Amino acid sequence: MKHPDAPLWPAEFAERYRAAGHWRGETFGGMLAERAARHPDRVAVRDPARGARWTYQELDERAWRLAAGFAARGIRAGDRVVVQLPNVAEFFEVIFALFRVGALPVFALPAHREAEIRYFCAFTEAVAYVIPDTDAGFDFRALASRVKADVPTLRDVFVVGDPGEHTPLDRVPRYPGEFDPMTGPGPSDLAFLQLSGGSTGVPKLIPRTHDDYICSLRGSVGPCGLTERSVYLVVLPAAHNFPLSSPGSLGTLYAGGTVVLCPRPDPATAFEVIERERVTITGLVPPLALMWTEAAQSTPYDLSSLQVFQVGGAKFGEEAARRVRPVFGCTLQQVFGMAEGLVNYTRPQDDEETIVTTQGRPISPDDEIRVVDDAGREVPPGEPGHLLTRGPYTIRGYWRAPEHNRRSFTEDGFYRTGDIVRRLPSGHLVVEGRAKDQINRGGEKISPEEVENVLLAHPSVHDVSVVAVPDPYLGERACAYVVLRSDAAPLRPAALKKFVRERGLAAYKVPDRVEFVDAFPQTGVGKVSRKDLRSAARAVEASPA
Numbered sequence: 001m002k003h004p005d006a007p008l009w010p011a012e013f014a015e016r017y018r019a020a021g022h023w024r025g026e027t028f029g030g031m032l033a034e035r036a037a038r039h040p041d042r043v044a045v046r047d048p049a050r051g052a053r054w055t056y057q058e059l060d061e062r063a064w065r066l067a068a069g070f071a072a073r074g075i076r077a078g079d080r081v082v083v084q085l086p087n088v089a090e091f092f093e094v095i096f097a098l099f100r101v102g103a104l105p106v107f108a109l110p111a112h113r114e115a116e117i118r119y120f121c122a123f124t125e126a127v128a129y130v131i132p133d134t135d136a137g138f139d140f141r142a143l144a145s146r147v148k149a150d151v152p153t154l155r156d157v158f159v160v161g162d163p164g165e166h167t168p169l170d171r172v173p174r175y176p177g178e179f180d181p182m183t184g185p186g187p188s189d190l191a192f193l194q195l196s197g198g199s200t201g202v203p204k205l206i207p208r209t210h211d212d213y214i215c216s217l218r219g220s221v222g223p224c225g226l227t228e229r230s231v232y233l234v235v236l237p238a239a240h241n242f243p244l245s246s247p248g249s250l251g252t253l254y255a256g257g258t259v260v261l262c263p264r265p266d267p268a269t270a271f272e273v274i275e276r277e278r279v280t281i282t283g284l285v286p287p288l289a290l291m292w293t294e295a296a297q298s299t300p301y302d303l304s305s306l307q308v309f310q311v312g313g314a315k316f317g318e319e320a321a322r323r324v325r326p327v328f329g330c331t332l333q334q335v336f337g338m339a340e341g342l343v344n345y346t347r348p349q350d351d352e353e354t355i356v357t358t359q360g361r362p363i364s365p366d367d368e369i370r371v372v373d374d375a376g377r378e379v380p381p382g383e384p385g386h387l388l389t390r391g392p393y394t395i396r397g398y399w400r401a402p403e404h405n406r407r408s409f410t411e412d413g414f415y416r417t418g419d420i421v422r423r424l425p426s427g428h429l430v431v432e433g434r435a436k437d438q439i440n441r442g443g444e445k446i447s448p449e450e451v452e453n454v455l456l457a458h459p460s461v462h463d464v465s466v467v468a469v470p471d472p473y474l475g476e477r478a479c480a481y482v483v484l485r486s487d488a489a490p491l492r493p494a495a496l497k498k499f500v501r502e503r504g505l506a507a508y509k510v511p512d513r514v515e516f517v518d519a520f521p522q523t524g525v526g527k528v529s530r531k532d533l534r535s536a537a538r539a540v541e542a543s544p545a
């Protein structure tokens with residue numbers, strides 16, 4: 001398959017994936033229409049905080065009407081639209097409308113701020129940007145005005161809620177006559193651009209097709225035990241790949257179940273929703289799972305509807321994993337996935353040791369796994385090595401990033417995940433570490449280079465290196481080592497943190513800790529030794545403040 005902006009699968013692989021039934025020619029728009037025809041009155045999306053309860057028929061109709069409205073505003077197939085919505089029902093109305101038009105949602109997270117949004121809009125030449133009025137005390141309308149003034153392609157800002165100077169989403173004129181559903185996208189077209197965790201100066205965009213993403217949804221139904229009676233609670237930000245697809249909201253809709261949106265992830269909010277909506281499955285990152293496990297031991301709420309308690313996004317410690325079944329009375333499911341594709345699940349049928357000590361095995365028999373040494377040779381079974389993967393729902397390249405693609409993919413199309421794993425004889429993977437330059441802060445991924453570039457713009461900063469330091473709760477936190485200019489006045493750590501925030505970076509990327517040093521430890525080849533910086537950080541951690 002050829003696409004000007006993204007390398008897709010070579011023809012022989014596409015044929016093989018179709019023949020094997022991994023790609024069945026479905027699209028998101030078609031999938032929703034089919035489910036709505038089959039069970040119109042089942043509840044598709046429930047947003048208790050805002051009183052919305054949409055049946056499949058209602059969601060389907062809303063998506064048709066909004067697709068017509070978007071088309072009337074000049075949004076066309078292939079256009080990019082940055083979508084930055086919190087966990088609200090309109091998220092689904094918007095993305096299914098865009099899927100029907102064939103325009104590509106670019107999935108921003110609610111935590112992103114001006115620097116990220118400006119980049120997404122400019123790099124993707126987005127024609128529209130969809131926001132809430134405010135979320136968690138932040139006003140997105142002013143940010144949108146500034147970005148719109150600077151990005152010439154950006155014509156429209158659609159707002160869920162009070163629009164300010166922009167266009168209210170619920171007043172986008174719906175002219176069904178202007179929209180011809182027959183012109184919608186095909187199954188091998190791109191459906192959206194997902195964000196990569198990132199290890200480079202700017203986040204990379206991940207092009208996913210209808211066929212390939214739906215393959216991962218269909219493959220999630222069995223391992224996650226989904227049926228039409230499943231009720232999935234979206235706790236993490238809805239646009240993140242884990243709560244979107246593993247099985248997440250879209251997997252749940254694929255199975256004909258009900259998606260419930262949780263406005264906040266704290267146990268007090270979530271437990272009440274679980275009891276009231278009889279939630280059967282949800283997915284969390286490890287720090288939240290720890291918090292919930294603690295809280296569940298003395299909660300007045302009835303959590304007995306839970307059947308599957310998923311944890312993923314970062315390594316879940318074995319000790320914590322062992323507590324899940326006794327506390328929640330249901331199975332833990334470890335999920336090791338990535339927005340680039342490959343998803344691994346422990347299965348409810350696995351024995352308890354496997355569930356608590358491994359990060360699962362791949363969805364598909366056609367997920368190819370290679371575990372290799374630094375020279376690219378396969379390591380003996382059970383030994384740690386670099387995880388490379390290729391398969392029916394793993395991308396062959398990032399969007400508009402040919403240079404980077406040469407490094408991130410092997411010549412024969414395997415994605416270099418940057419993860420260090422061991423593969424057990426059963427096929428289960430154990431994540432042992434990471435080779436990529438990334439910080440995994442409780443499931444939120446930080447690219448050190450991106451933060452370093454921002455800090456280097458500070459007039460007093462001569463050099464900087466951002467590294468991961470261990471943290472008992474988050475797994476890792478970010479520490480910035482800073483060398484000040486010789487003529488610079490002394491600076492407080494707080495001033496540098498403020499600087500990063502003011503440059504418009506998401507709050508989770510602001511270094512948790514700033515250490516001033518005279519120089520960095522150098523390696524033999526003159527590069528900064530992150531290993532030595534990490535052990536220095538550990539020593540600082542251990543010493544009393």
Ligand code: J2J
Nearest residue numbers: 197241242246312313314315335336337338339359431
């Ligand atoms: C250790 N590291 C893990 C795990 C992800 C499902 C679940 C998670 C993601 C996700 C996702 C891990 N143990 N259980 O997209 O569909 C780290 C690895 C991996 C990176 C991917 C999904 N689960 N990781 O986390 O694109 O380093 O996707 O390569 O955000 O998170 O990050 P991301």
